[in-house]
Amino acid sequence: MNMEHFRNGLLLILLSIAGCGQQSSQFSTKLDLVSEQAVQERTAAAFSVAQTPNRSSEIDEADSGALEDDQTSKVAKSNRRIVYNTHLSLVVKEYAIFESELPDLVDQHGGFISNSETNRRYNNRQSGLWVARIPVANYVDFLQGVTGLGFAESRTEDAQDVTAEFVDVEARIRNNKKLEERIITMLEERTGKLSDVLEIERELSRVREEVERMEGRLRVLADRSSLATITIKCREEKEYVPPASPTFSSRIQMSWSESINAMKQTGENIAIAAIAVLPWLFVFAVPILVSVAVGRRILRKRSK
Structure with missing residues (x-):
């Protein structure tokens, strides 16, 4: 000391x-x-003297470090902004049942239906298009529930990370608001020419417009990243049988039927082409016959 x-x-x-x-x-x-x-x-020296490292303290420090890393990763995941877009194609036996059960399933998961469309096809079969907005926290559970309402023919999922854009827009909004405050202060203190005041007001208007535009973009990102968008195409098939793995005999039958259909299609195309050419034959037949008759008469006169 x-x-x-x-x-x-x-x-x-x-x-x-x-x-x-x-x-x-x-x-x-x-x-x-x-x-x-x-x-x-002095504090560092006292701390180094009082610190007596042993095996148990190293283990505790390792555990605390792992706990801190785990907490940091959880915080990072919770701060992510992910935009989910999913397209789902379903086949159901009774479209009316699906139409009544889907809104209840959406309500159970805290979402809403933003768009729906129902169409009637041949033999009174129905099909429809539904667009559901579901909170991201309930996104996986909702997909499991909606696939249980029918047979999922196809499913396409798209996840876009917009965290960097979200943070960038937030930072730009803060900076522009600070710039707006400085411009307002300058405008209040300015006592010079009218042209200078008008120039400052134009700059203030531009900054405010930029802030409003970025705030609109931020709202769009917040909406799309907080609610997942699931587009569901549903069609009704009374006696629908899910496709099975093809066997040797089924492949032979498929090849035979495809060949017969190809021959049939080719014959129909030839017949349609011939029918399409017939009117043109009648149109060109008369001038051709007249030309041939005139040519023969000229040859006869020359031969005499």
């Missing part, structure tokens, strides 16, 4: 000698810095 007092006293003397002619505020600031540095050194 005596050595520390001696060192601090020596530093004070050196500072007093080197700081002659300077202001007392600068001297006190340096003195505070030196005192703070001395306190930090």
